[in-house]
Amino acid sequence: MTQWIRFAEAGVTGFGTLDGERIEVYEGDMFASPRPTGRTLALGSVVVLTPTAAGKMVALWNNFRSLAAKLGNALPIEPLYFIKGNNSYLATGQTIRMPKSYGGKVVYEGELGVVIGKTCRAVSEAEALRNIFGYTCINDVTAVDILNRDVSFAQWTRAKSFDTFGVFGPVVATGLDPMQLVVRTILGDQERQNYPVSDMVFPPAKLVSLISQDMTLDPGDVIACGTSIGVGSMKPGSTVAVSIDGIGTLVNRFE
Numbered sequence: 001m002t003q004w005i006r007f008a009e010a011g012v013t014g015f016g017t018l019d020g021e022r023i024e025v026y027e028g029d030m031f032a033s034p035r036p037t038g039r040t041l042a043l044g045s046v047v048v049l050t051p052t053a054a055g056k057m058v059a060l061w062n063n064f065r066s067l068a069a070k071l072g073n074a075l076p077i078e079p080l081y082f083i084k085g086n087n088s089y090l091a092t093g094q095t096i097r098m099p100k101s102y103g104g105k106v107v108y109e110g111e112l113g114v115v116i117g118k119t120c121r122a123v124s125e126a127e128a129l130r131n132i133f134g135y136t137c138i139n140d141v142t143a144v145d146i147l148n149r150d151v152s153f154a155q156w157t158r159a160k161s162f163d164t165f166g167v168f169g170p171v172v173a174t175g176l177d178p179m180q181l182v183v184r185t186i187l188g189d190q191e192r193q194n195y196p197v198s199d200m201v202f203p204p205a206k207l208v209s210l211i212s213q214d215m216t217l218d219p220g221d222v223i224a225c226g227t228s229i230g231v232g233s234m235k236p237g238s239t240v241a242v243s244i245d246g247i248g249t250l251v252n253r254f255e
Contacts, residue, residue, distance in 0.1 A: 001175040001246060004030055004134065006053075007046035018043065018171055031117045031133055031219040050091045051136055051172040052115055052220035057084040058211055059111075059140055059160065063226030064199050070229055079202050079210050082156035084140070084224070088166030096141055096254045098236060099162045104145030106234050106254065109227040110185030110193045110242040111138040114204045115172045120217040128208035131217075134174035135181070135204075137242045137250040138224045139167035144233075168222060173247045178204050185230060186241045193230030200225060 003018040015034070016025040023046065025039040030052075061080045062073050090096065098106060117133025146159040160166075178197050185193035197203075202210065207223055217223075234240055234254040243249040 001173055002134075003171040003173050003248070004051060005171045006030075006049040006051050007041075008049055009041065009046045013049065014046075016041070048091055048093060048170055050089050051169050052222065054086065054089065054220050054222045055218050056086065057089075057166055057168075057222045057224060058082075058215075058217075059084055059224035060202070060207070060226035061156075063201050064195065064228040065201060066195065066199050067228045068201070075201055079207055081211065082160065084166045085157070085161035086166075087163055088161045090164045090167045090252065092167075092170040092250045092252065094252060095164065096139075096167065096234075096240075096252050097164045098255065099143065102143050102146070102162070104143060107142050107144050107231055108185060108187065108192075108234055108240045108242075109138075109140040109142060109231050110183050111140055111227050112136075112178060112181060112183055112197050112204075112225045112244060113138040113168050114178075114208065114223040114225060116208070116217045116221040116223070117219055119219065120208060120212040123209055123212045125205050125209040128212065129205040132204060132208060133219070134172040135176055135178055135244070135247060136168050136172050136222065137170070137183075137244050137247050138222070139185075139240060139242050139250060139252065140224050140227065141165035141167060167250060167252055168224075169250050170248050176246050181244050181246065183228070184243045186243065187232065187234065188238055192232055193228065195228035195230070197225070199228060
């Protein structure tokens with residue numbers, strides 16, 4: 001397993017592999033034969049960025065059996081998804097901000113994220129598996145009161161694309177079996193979500209294959225696989241952490 005991380009050092013963006021509190025710096029393209037430079041940096045000496053500069057984040061709705069059963073929703077016959085704007089991206093350690101134009105409930109959604117490593121266009125499930133680079137943690141933050149405020153139009157993009165609402169990181173981990181992973185979300189000091197990825201309706205390779213029939217997926221793009229039971233609201237001043245063994249913990253304060 002390898003953990004890839006992006007960072008800023010003295011205002012310059014770089015990337016490398018993380019080993020505890022040390023970063024082995026690489027050069028070139030993270031997704032195409034990156035080369036080690038021989039330099040190492042202390043993790044505490046850099047600013048951690050989102051692990052990819054994703055062109056888009058595709059996010060799933062109703063992709064877990066347990067949550068569908070709790071809500072009384074039928075299981076979907078195809079992936080149900082929306083796009084989060086790239087203006088929303090936020091790295092671990094940074095602050096999720098309440099929009100000035102909104103005063104309603106803001107919720108966390110801890111999720112597994114799939115990171116694309118090669119251009120995918122109408123690929124099979126077997127091909128899709130080879131085009132997945134790795135996995136990351138997601139907090140799909142939502143201004144939930146906006147979602148169905150207009151009965152004529154569900155506002156998924158608006159409710160989920162405010163600045164700072166697309167939280168992911170801290171790394172992209174390669175060499176993991178996603179179906180063995182468990183997603184945990186901790187609000188303050190209380191665990192609110194603890195669910196197995198294996199409960200997915202459409203697992204990662206299937207998602208990549210099906211979504212690639214609709215749109216081209218590019219290296220660095222992220223698919224947020226959807227969430228399960230335990231979604232809840234955040235109050236200003238609270239801290240939320242999404243943790244997946246092998247990937248690490250995505251930690252942010254909400255203000």
